[in-house]
Amino acid sequence: MPKDTGIGASTKRREDVRFLTGRGVYTDDLSLFGQAHAVMVRSTVAHGRIVSIDTSAVESMPGVLAVFTGEDFKDVGGNPAGWLINSRDGTPMREPKRPVLAHGKVRHVGDAYAAVIAESYAQAKDAAQVLSDATEIEELPAIVDMKAAAADASNRVHDEIPDNICFDWGWIEDNRAAVDAAMKAAPHVVTLELTNNRLVPNAMEPRASIGEYFPGTGDYKLTTTSQNPHLTRLLICAFVMGIPENKLQVVAPDVGGGFGSKIYHYGEEALVLAAAKRLGRPVRWTAERTESFLSDAHGRDHVTKIELGCTKEGDILAIRTETYANVGAYLSNFSTATPTFLHGTLMAGPYKVPHVYVNVKTVFTNTAPVDAYRGAGRPEATYSIERVVDKMCRELGLDPFEVRRRNLLTPDQFPYTTPVGLVYDTGNYQATLDKAVDLADVAGFEARRAESAKRGKLRGMGLSTWIEACGIAPSHLVGVLGARVGLYDAATVRVNATGTISVMTGAHSHGQGHETVFPQIVAEKLGIPASSVEIVHGDTAKIPFGMGSYGSRSLAVAGSAMDRAIDKIIAKGKKIAAHMLEAAEGDITFADGKFSVAGTDKAKTFGEIAFSAYVPHNYPLETLEPGLEETAFYDPANFTYPAGAYICEVEVDEGTGKVDVVAFTCADDFGNVMNPMIVEGQVHGGVGQGIGQAVLESTSYDENGQLLTGSYMDYAMPRADDVPFYTVDHSCSTPCTHNPLGVKGCGEAGAIGSPPAVVNAVIDALQRGGHSHVTHIDMPVSPNRVWQAMNA
Incomplete structure (x- = not known):
């Protein structure tokens, strides 16, 4: 029977009452x-x-x-x-x-x-x-093209920067020689040049x-x-x-x-x-x-050459990339982190790749600044990896599902240190892949393809297995890597005299459902109704400090700070209860909203303890201050690593090149799930944005730097009829091992795993339909681009 309250319950979003009735205050x-x-x-x-x-x-x-x-x-x-x-x-x-x-x-x-x-x-x-x-x-003269900008010292966005290059970064530089040697020795090398198209966030x-x-x-x-x-x-x-x-x-x-912007x-x-x-x-x-x-800061805008060395059987031996990343006219706040440490460090993906080297050149151009957009570097890395892996399978005549199974890390390999410096703590990538295969009915694909053919459509299936890094931390590590801020978070839990609770959190909610999910956690831990918990956010005068919401960090970082503050509340409550119940503190237990003396029926409710803290008539004043309010700061020990497998099916109209996404399946590992309904909604939204990037959206400037896509008349956003009904599953989740909630993050996953799944499906449809010369089409796979590729 489904749970109806606390952690794991699909509680409806309480904030939607004001949003859907027009009572929000913007x-x-x-x-x-x-x-x-x-x-x-x-x-x-x-x-x-x-x-x-x-x-x-x-x-x-x-x-x-x-x-x-x-x-x-x-x-x-x-x-x-x-x-x-x-x-x-x-x-x-x-x-x-x-x-x-x-x-x-x-x-x-x-x-x-x-x-x-x-x-x-x-x-x-x-x-x-x-x-x-x-x-x-x-x-x-306007400088728009990144490679041209880097090659022309006479035309400068900033007069003091002669080559328009912000930096030329290598990760990890010590890996470079080994990667070059592995590429030279590899029995087969796959090369792919691709563009990760610029996007306008459009909140x-x-x-x-x-x-x-x-x-x-x-x-x-x-x-x-x-x-x-x-x-x-x-x-x-x-x-x-x-x-x-x-x-x-x-x-x-x-x-x-917000989506980052x-x-x-x-x-x-x-x-x-x-x-x-x-x-x-x-x-x-x-x-x-x-x-x-x-x-507004735009997103993505990478041009990448990726090379993959492998055996004839499809074992990945090495990956090497060279990327030009557009930062626009000015450096926005996270613009330098996105193409480097949020992108290069994920270039091994969920695979056991022995050697990886990443080079990124960031370029100033006469365009709007570019910064983090939903996923922020992780979609760019995933897209490059998953497209080149798919191309490898086609060149070698291998099954893309089996090749990924062959290269995926296995549960017994965790914790696993990647060649690009991350330590994956836990996961089960085979399980999510198997779940996706089952839910997508891969075995029945040929029958569906035949049915599509009867209607004159080419049907294709695309797979993407992905991983991301969320809750970027710890502060001492990112400080060494160049971060100019700490990446911890804070929470204050204030228990009022009547037992109601105000939680001041450094996270900010702009669609994530914090006002619903955070009370579920408090209610679970304290054994009180979630309706007794108020969430306060978005005001620097009320919150101790906070680093906001982005990078799927709200639960993993701010939620963990809240969890620690609640632990402090319980610890103080035990001291008060010990005094009131005339027992040793070590004999006090707390469960289901009651402080009890172990082995007896003596107990005080949480509300009674809270009242005593503010009306301290029977209270250990000689050792304990009145009041019941605690603050905690939490700095994670590591990133969290959500992962998953996405399967997309498309139909392509051979006469027009139009692509229809007809089915989409997501099997995700988000760690412990606090509210399944909200998680599902986050995945839906992310996949919608990913499909938008893959099929419809593209920001275009002309040679004079004029924005050609400056309104909804010119910039295509996905609508309801552009996306299918999704199949979403998170039953194969493995808890994060280093935060108290065991959570990994879910807000960006859909936008990370979906673009390569869509493009892989389009290439699959064309290849199966007799257009074997089409090995890649840059996003968006618009009717014009698909038709031109077919008829090249």
Whole structure:
């Protein structure tokens, strides 16, 4: 019988009550007394020198209160990258300043170089257009193509960087000679050049920020659409504006999706704070959808050459990659970590590969900054590996299922140290593969293919076996590798006098269901109703500290901090109970919401103990402080490693090249599952985004750096009829061995495992349909690309 409460129960999301009835409170919903409106003035050219900005006409326009340009911020700091990467020769990366507003040069279409503050949005919008017309920008040649950018020293995104290269990174450099030797000796070498297409995140809620300044105390308040309010505060205070950290409160209320694009600090957040101080009134800014396309951090955008050395039987001997990774015009906060330590360290996949070497060259171009997007480096690694493994199987005439079984790590090999420096603690990759094969009815595929053929369709099946690293940690290790922040998290559990509980967590919920799942954990551990637990998040004034939500870290890191804080609550509760029950502390047990004396019927409920802590009439005051509130910080000992096997079936229309994804099966290992329904929803969403990347989505710039896909008229998002009903399973999960909850993370899995499964299925359909010359098609596998490949 299914569990209906606590850990493992498919409890409905309590936050959906307000979301589905229109009672959520988002940043743009807030209307503050005396608020003014900001509109950013953005570059219409991809690369240019700012010759002059004439603000005189704008300053006298109706309602205009202030005009800001890059000159106003030239003496403040820049928004830094969060990870310092060294090149192969040991030299540190080139890190140009990323200003609040562009100063001297604009470097991509949408680069904000000025802002107008007015009484109303319409007045600010009109004035911004006038200011744009009054600005002279000398257009320079745009740098769009990564390889061309690296080869042309005469044309520079940043004048001080002659080759447009941020860094040339090798991992692990000591592996290089051994990989070269293994490739040379390999009986067969497979080579594949592929593109991991650039994506626009497209959260439902555009970015928005409201700045406030309180002159009586010198305090600031920023309300913003952030996945990571504490990091935003840290960056603004320590690097950008120099505000004392205790003088800035950052609040992220309800946030309508992020997918990575709202982890980072953006210049508009600093702008509204500076404007609020100058004007002495709140200043708000909300992006229009086109602004989001132009200025939000994009995702992916890798060009990779991957080589795989193997035996004729399909044993993988070595993998070698060379990747060009686009970072756009500026370094966003995690842009340097994504193509390196979140990508290169996963290049062994779930396989027992003896030798791996990864080279990544990151390149500045006159395009929007590129940063972490759902999966962040792990989808790029998985796509390269799973495509080249599939190509190997076709070249050698081997079964792709059996080749993967042959190369997958086995349970007796854990813990397993990969050649790229990770230690996988646990897993059962054969079990997830077998489960996927069973659920997808692989044995019945030929019958389905024959039925599709009767309707004039080519049917194909694609497989992807994948692994990812989540809950990036520990802090001392990532510090050695270049991280500029710690990657721990914190939680405070406050038991109120009446027994209800408030949990202040450093994680931020923007669709993950924290307000449902976290109470399930508290309820399970304390034996109380989940309805008695309130989750508080997204406010730096209420939370001890936190590193936000991204990289599937919420449960593994923030949830573990909460678990430890609850343990402290129970430990203190035992001391109180021992005093009240006149027993030794060692004789007190806690279960099902009761503190009991072992071997007796003497007991106190959790509520009685909580009340006693706040009304300490019968309380060990000589040894224990009143109150029942505990804080814990948790820094993981290792990453967590979700893994799985995905099987996709597609139909291809031979006449048009149109691809329909007709079936999709996911068998995942997420460790212990807290709420199966929410896990299933996370997988559904991730697979939907992965199918979108594989079949529909692509961000395109022309040779002048103009964004050709700047709206939903040009950028294809997956709709309900573009995805099938999914089959999702997590019954083969193995618990994580190093966090107290045994969880691994589930939020990114669908977006990691699905793109190669889709593309493998398309190639399979074409090969089975007589188009044996088609060995690869870059994403998205649009009708035009598929038709051209078939008819090449």
